[in-house]
Amino acid sequence: MRVTITSRIFAPEPAAAAYRLSALATALADAGHEVTVLTTRTPAALGRAEAARVRGSGRVRVRRAPVLRDAAGQVRGYVPYLSFDVPLFFRLLFAPRADRIVTEPPPTTGFVVRLAAALRRTPYVYYAADVWSDAAESTGAPRPVVRFVRWLERRALRGAAEVIAVTDGVAERVRELGGHDRVALVPNGVDTEIFTPDGPRLSGPPTAVYAGTTSEWQGADVFVRAMPAVLAAIPDARLVFVGQGSARAELERLASGLAREAIEFRDPVPAAEAATALRSARVGLVSLQPGIGYDFAVPTKLFAAAACGTPVLFAGTGASVAVIESGGIGRAVDHDVADVAGALMAALASEPSPLERRRTAEWVRQHASIAATGAKAALIVERAQ
Template sequence: MDKTLIVTNDFPPRPGGIQAFLHNMALRLDPERLVVYASTWKRGSEGAQATADFDAEQPFTVVRDRTTMLLPTPRVSRRAAGLLREHGCTSVWFGAAAPLGLMAPALRRAGAKRIVATTHGHEAGWAQLPASRQLLRRIGEGTDTITYLGEYTRSRIAAALTPQAAARMVQLPPGVDEKTFHPGSGGDAVRERLGLTDRPVVVCVSRLVPRKGQDTLILAMPRILREVPDAVLLVVGGGPYAGELRKLTAETGVADSVRFTGPVPWAELPAHFGAGDVFAMPCRTRRGGLDVEGLGIVYLEASATGLPVVAGDSGGAPDAVLDGETGWVVRGGPAAVAADESADRIVTLLGDPELRRRMGERGREWVEEKWRWDLLAEKLKTLL
């Protein structure tokens, strides 16, 4: 029986979008034909216990390396090759092409017949720097297929590959569980708990890092409040930018109209999306194009929940929006510059219930047509 070996650093319980992508795909493959080789989430007894508990719940085999970050070293390559032979795996899926895809030749020698490497946002950054560009080229030569999220990442990564490897690229974005993210996901209960029952809510669900644009939304709030005085910005998530954002709300004078939830368990995220009337995350590109949004699955989760979205123009984020149909794409530049455009779009949506309804319904329809996990998992099975 042919089996697949997934080699990845990005796997739960480590949090993040790539981790959720891989786990959702893995759950839709045959568990009897799947082995996951992953790094350890974090050191210490608490991290070890969380990892052990998570692994025990999975229907497939999970093998953890002792390190918290797998690198394509000789030791890791030998371990991966040993697992490939031990479990009779004939195909390999690198959960993130860079840098682990550099192990492809070693796994080919160990018996892998099909090797697929998935790219995300950071590989587009690799493609811009001479040294990492050459490594990306080697990964393309060593694999059968490199997958990409959307046109933005495809065009940049393809430029670093040989023409033959670029021609083998296939789109494989993350999907949305439309049964989990839906209009009746429990948003009313979240609103009631937070005291927001009768207020128009702009919700942003994401890690709190500068690229995501929560600061743009805070700077947009004075303009929004002039038009919609009882509006509130609900910022869902945790991250290193939290302190700066809280400080900015005070400096901007909108602290009473911005709520921070902090980190929220994954199971509660659908209800927090549902607490909003509008979803907004005006993400921006930073560091000369090295820090970009690969796709922005949160826009699609919001669409599945029936919300119109306001997205930034960073990287592949526009691929997750039908501009003018499921929401709008706005400029995601410096916060002080981008705030006015975000405010304009948000005010328009908050003031027009019919427009919100129409865009939300179209977004839900689009997710069901194109972005369901089961459709994308079938595509992965074919590639493997």
Template sequence: MGTTLRVLQVTARFFPEMGGTETHVYETTQRINRDSDITVEVLTTDRTGKLPQREVVAGTVVHRVAAWPRERDYYLAPAVAAMIGRGGFDLVHCQGIHNLVPPLAMTAATLRRVPYLVSPHTGGHSSQLRNRARQAQWHLLGPLMRHARRVICVAEFESQMFMEQAGVPADRISVVPNGVAIGPVGDNAALVPTEPLVVCVGRLEKYKGQRHLVRALPHLIRLVPDARLMLVGRGPDEQELRVLARRLGVADRVSFTSIPPADRQAMSDCLARAGVVALLSDYEAHPVAVMEAVALGRPVVVAPAAGLGELASQGLAQKIADPTDAAAVAKALSTYLPGGTRDSGSFTAPTPDLSALPTWDGCAQALARIYRESV
């Protein structure tokens, strides 16, 4: 190994496609490359066949290889193994384990005797069958995950799950939470929302639960007549959500928008407008947008699932016991909106201690430390 540690992060999707895992990779790689003597490159797939095979994104070299089948999320990218074999990297870091790309990368690294790390970034899926199959998937991936120098989880529940379901030893697991953007965007924390706006940020898929918010909107309007819902994101469920809003007679109260993945200031501005931020996913690990809302001091309403429930147990959000109960969801949301009515049992959004919240700088520093310890 030379004086500069060379790390290859492998992620199935990356810029310009963005979600929680992609944001994590985007935010951490640029910081490690900027602030340390470690060089990190990204290897990802291109299912469109239209993106550059190599480019620099925010100071990080990104390599793209073809993947098939292009229309599915269980695609395979054979060139991943070749890239790991010829790249001369000292360490491979697999970001996400939801399709065939990470097992291929782990196997290739093993054959080339390159140490590797795994960050599962466990999330949900719109298919209930796929969700039920996850436990079997973790069991099957157990040998590869146990061979990793370190499994890096974003939440405590995730670390416990992989100890139990994949047999990863406790001393091989680290917990490094996703960060929040603290800096110029923090100025928005001083703003007081003046409109009864509910904001939900996330890819538009069934498991993300946006449909629960649309179904709650007629009930919410009875409580707060001017209430509106903004869905921030794109995804396969968008048309179905639009149809649902029209069927319920609230199409004029639901807006759909997206924000460029690199524009964190625009995301902060969007969240700052919210009277309340809501995420009612069936499954989440450590959602970036929710943490950004907390950093801005915005009240957050979440489902009880996994990482969301963990945030609620930390006093950072209000948990809704049953996200399918539209009336209960509406009541919870209404207590935070201008024109709504608070009762004695209402959750009060905490005044954020920014120094106590995880940051992307801290996340990147933790990864850099693990990289050095793993070679």
């Protein structure tokens, strides 16, 4: 079977979408299928060597095309999305015919794939990591924008032969918007061969690491606001952000006024470097702004930290709390500055023991390995009609 995967982001870019689609591509190739990925050129910050390593895969062909990126190197915003989506329509239309197409949000891409798939009479699978129209509404986007995004998203979902949802909450919402029950649950996972307690570690002061996207709806500012209280108790404590996101500029501005010397911002790095940062930390940080429609989410950064043996501190409510408590892989507190400060102090006060790190990492290996989730997603792609 010939499978085409379309996404504006793919390995080696350090993002949940890139990880899960890479795992899916690998699982399909391992099952004997021909896989072609239509994606974008990697940002310059990742380096040509990393991009070449992925392109050189003999089992998965990765076809990259130019795209508009913002100043931070991300494909974010409607014009950058269209700079990928419009050429994608013709790439699909004139490429050798695939037996299946797999696509990711944004809904503009899903809509373009639906059009091209209809013309080529090819079933497609929509990999729904979240619900973009709900996210747009929760962040205060203008009503006409929300209505248009929802219109696109409904059509992308309704035309899909199968929809893969990453949480129960997403699955429920997708059924409502798509108007069908062709929805399968495949939770996010993490690469437990890269994110592992074994490997390089950096020495230094007690550090908390937030590794991944910083968007407004994640509310990572709560960690920045907590740092003055933390520093009063642990003067050499450090907070490190690794990655980009729409909220980064505001986080940097806030940090400069509260704890300039104790908070560091690093650009996105390959997964192995992110793993080193997490492995070297005493706690990995994850947050979700409560009450704006994302309580159902379980961010992949939660599993990435725990897979490195680093306990997680989650600020927020919802599904992530249940995951952390069931696995015993960290602590969840309210999205409140005082609560977060107290939990940070406790986490930074002492280094997790080797036994604790092993146990935390083993739980992720058993319950959230991306190899297992990739294989499960591959079965859904195979059965799509």
